[in-house]
Amino acid sequence: MGSLDGRRVVVTGASSGIGAAVARAAADAGARVGLLARRADRLEALAAEVGGRAGVADVTDAAAVTRAVDELAGALGGVDAVVAAAGTMHLGAVSETDPQRWREVFDVNVHGLLATARAALPHLGEGASWVTVSSMSGRRVPSAAGGVYAASKHAAHAVDETLRREAGARGVRVTTVAPGFVATDLMAGDEPGREDVAAFRGRMHELGLTPEHVAAAVVHVLGLPPEVCVVEYALVSSAQQRG
Template sequence: MSGQHADADGLRLLVVGASSGIGHAVAVAAGARGAKVAVAARRIDLLTKLADDIGGSAFELDVEDTGAIKRVLDAAADTLGGLDAVVFTSTVVPFAHIEDTDVATWVHAFSVNTLGANNVLRAALPHLSENGVVLVASSNDVGRPRAGVAAYDASKAALDEILRSWRSEHPELSIIRVGMGPTKDTEILRGADRDLLAQLFESWTEHGQLPAQMSALRDVANTLVSLITATHANPTVVPEVVQLAPRIKKLVD
């Protein structure tokens, strides 16, 4: 490999939430660009295939299990010989009107999206190299919530505040918060009620919250890897908050 395609050469990277969607795509992109990659998520069958495809290592992990997080982070760091970068993309998006969102749903969303990210960062801390980078996937909807995803939006808003606290107490860390925009080919709608989704799509369209086009998954993944490699290579600068949004191209007749 040469040029930009080898810019992650030797980078020791752990992707948490890599069984599908953005996490999976980041692992593939990083591996193609020369990184040594470990992947973690609940669906170990999908992870094992991914690890085989990219020459990486797979670890089964439920980020709601705090004890398992430390064990997996320790094992991944041992396998890779340390961590130069950690990417957290594990996310749950419960679709429900706010009055129908029960306590268990709120707790689950915060346990994965908020506390899961925080606990992965805690467990990664002793293993990060001097110029180590942590990239956490958030949402570009924070502060402008759309109907039907209150638990998701609130959990990501809380995550933003937690990351601010990390930066305040650990200014030496490179922590990148990325607000993810609408992206094709993810599993965000997996298991959702189709009748409810039809109602929500109507609401999002009415309020101008559906883009004409979505970002390509591969482009999003390569952008995230580029953020990591640039930050790792330039340790006096941190792109603390990055927002990704679809680039809407005009259709040619």
């Protein structure tokens, strides 16, 4: 992985899963990290582990995200990169799903992404990087049960295309990292007792990448020379490819 010596990197969704793995990998590569998530206890523990700064906020609260990003930028002396890794997933066919589930998915995966971008863009200048951790589901709809999640990730890809036009014009590199299955607890509390959800969760853990695999991809992107912008970095495990 490339060196991030001295780079100031803010990571959302940093209290667990891919976000936590990115924070650790960036710190190992020499970055100074700012961590943003809503679970204060986990966030403070990780900040202590990696020597980073913690900013507690729910990405669905735009005002709170702006305050947290501004505070982290002040503590770090600026921001060179933002990795937007906050996300959630619920499964279910449109005809069978509580509309509140739709709102939860879009609030985090789309509105939260937009709120983070709005907060971060004033701090990102020439040579800075923005990375969205999206999904292969942002490129196709894998199943009827995954359709709402896929719709949110298609929107995330569209947000990055927009940011490329808005911030790319002033030298900010915008990258979408799109993994396939990843063995995380993204669906840990989803629909207890539903066999289809349990089976899908099992496939994610059996066939998926680890969070560390995705974190390595993110650090690779961040460590490239400033004249190189990766538009999209799509990756799946060899096991998922075979499956």
